[in-house]
Amino acid sequence: MVTVLLFYNEMFPCVFVVESTEKLLNLF
DSSP states (O other): OHHHHHHHHHHHHHHHHHHHHHHHHHHO
16 A cells, blocks of 8 residues: 555656646647
């Protein structure tokens, strides 16, 4: 269970950054 939480904790920022960059690219 702890490993799963750590995995999501590591992956979530990456997903957030990717979605943010996609939104920024859509603006340009």
